[in-house]
Amino acid sequence: MGETPHRSADAGTGGTRVTESHEWPAGASARVAEAPVSTRTPGGTGLGGGGALPRSRKFGAERAFRGLTLAAGTAVLVIIAAIAVFLVAKATPALRANTENFWTFEGWFPNDAEPKFGIGALAFGTVLTAALALLVAVPIALGIALYLSHYAPRRLGTTLGFLIDLLAAVPSVVFGLWGREVFLKPVQDLSVWLNKYFSWIPLFGGDGPFGKSILLGSLVLAIMVLPIITSLSREVFLQTPTANEEAALALGATQWETIRTAVLPYGRPGIIAAVMLGLGRALGETIALAMTLGITFGISFNLIENGGNSIAANIANTFGEANETGRGALIASGLVLFAITLIVNITARVIIYRRREFTESAA
């Protein structure tokens, strides 16, 4: 198999030449012609019927190649299964050794002689930071996407869209570093202000110190997922059929009404996909949160006091001094995170696949 990429590279010139000569019918009939191709080769041999043609051999290159691709496809399922199996295998001994309730205990001391650790506070922090981040990021991201696709001048929109795509590629550790060194100060000021005037709301209560709080963590998270959600939903908004928009405008709709009646319904599956992808990122984000949260163990809705923790951040922070049981405990917490993200992802995919039957947009 080692020489296949080489071979295909050699064939490159021949392949492209064929494309050029066939270009005009190709694009037009691609969708229509897809189905016959698939049904014509039931045996997978690539040869048509007809008695004069060579019969498919039992062990030929065709079978070998087909088997190879099948193995690669199966590998995906194997990897997912292996992730679950190996995490469970390593987590079980630690969970057996745990002397407290894994679900309700608030604390993380798996390295002691009597290991005590619980996932409750961590899972709570994970969900709270991710939910807050999305609450902030989604409306703003959709606003920017609409601005870039429908309000900004075409040229400006394309350029800024390209820049936003680039920002989506910036590694999370950079956002974490920025949040810790630059963004901490304004958030601290905001927290002090909120505490001064709104301490009667439990969310903003407490008597400090403020700063490395859930608020900072989820705002950094929001800034991080913003470009991702924006670039995905902008692409969807740009795909809205012009006919739909022009029809709305011709009926006398204002620009906002056009967006509400033509653009948003068309893009809904895409928006859901983008938001779910953002949620997946926010739930699994490790380094940015490990650098911005003030690690504590406890379930508290206070947003501005130093504290907060998440499953992923806890793994990054305590991995260094973990012993055998400690590693097992961290793997157990990772298993919970895996389960949470798996549920979120599968839900999202089911929604998208079901929606796709009605609206034919690529999500």
Next chain:
Amino acid sequence: MSTTVTSHRPRPPAEPTSLRARRLPAYTAPAVAVAALALAAAIVYGAGIGGPVLVVVLGAVLYLAGLFAAANAVEGRRSARNRTWSALIHSAFVLAVLPLASVVWTLFSKGAERLDVNFFQTSMNNIGARDPEGGAYHAIVGTLEQVGIATLITVPLGILCAIYIVEYGRGRFAFAIRFFVDVMTGIPSIVTGLFVLAFWVLIVSPWFNDGRPGFSGFAAALALAVLMLPTIVRSTEEMLRLVPAPLREGAYALGVPKWKTILRVVLPTALPGIVTGVMLAIARAAGETAPVLLVAGGGAAINTNPFENNQSSLALFVYQQAGDASRYAPARAWTAALTLVTLVLILTIAAKLLARRNRLSR
């Protein structure tokens, strides 16, 4: 009052102004903005509850309310709604650009501080808390090796998997593979790190490492490969679907077997798109910190052997320097971050330009 007079006439008198809807004059928006800011300043400083930031925030809220009221009175509710949403969308844009611009600006201003030759030629070996020197050479080596190995593993596997989904796969099994590739896209990087920790570092590698868990760059490459796989499969799959069917039919008509058609006709046609997807996946993997932290261990010395002993990576270097107590550490962290972002952006921009030239793209 005049409307009640005209309403029961069969035809209202032809006034030249009634042909057009009444519109707010162009100076309304700036006027409302100035009035809102002034009012906000008066409230904030009068009550002594905050500074200039609060003035701007309160002013924006008052501006929205004032604009809605003015437009509602003159132009009607629909137009007022339109104006308010337009203003909201514009302000969302401004609101988001501020922090993102701050990230970019800080990255360049703080990253330039240690951007010297020494940074790219030395490692952190024997660098104490009081030494201003030290560099990221070992981290750059680590990043390149880990991402390189991960690419070597993932690209053949991912492309073959995509070929199966598009060309061979039928029915439930192919659908299950597609579905789980989608699901795999959302697996957090730290979970792949833990998976490789459990599978490779703690279970497999002790067999040929005298029973000790073997943290290595190769383990990090494995974790990155798991992360890259779904991205590559998805992008390759989309590109293969874009290859025109007549190309395949032409090859079949000439008697070319299916596997040869795929390797010699389909893949070369889709190649630019596939390369774009691979480069984007590499860019994403290069910035991952968590898996490297868990399975490569990090280290201060230069280690060019990815199969033995701890290795660092640029992202991990940034994380470690950010947590370091030395007062020279933040400068090193920012410069490493700048290096990492440059590396990732070069890959991303190249991929996007390649995608733009690709004739098959949508």
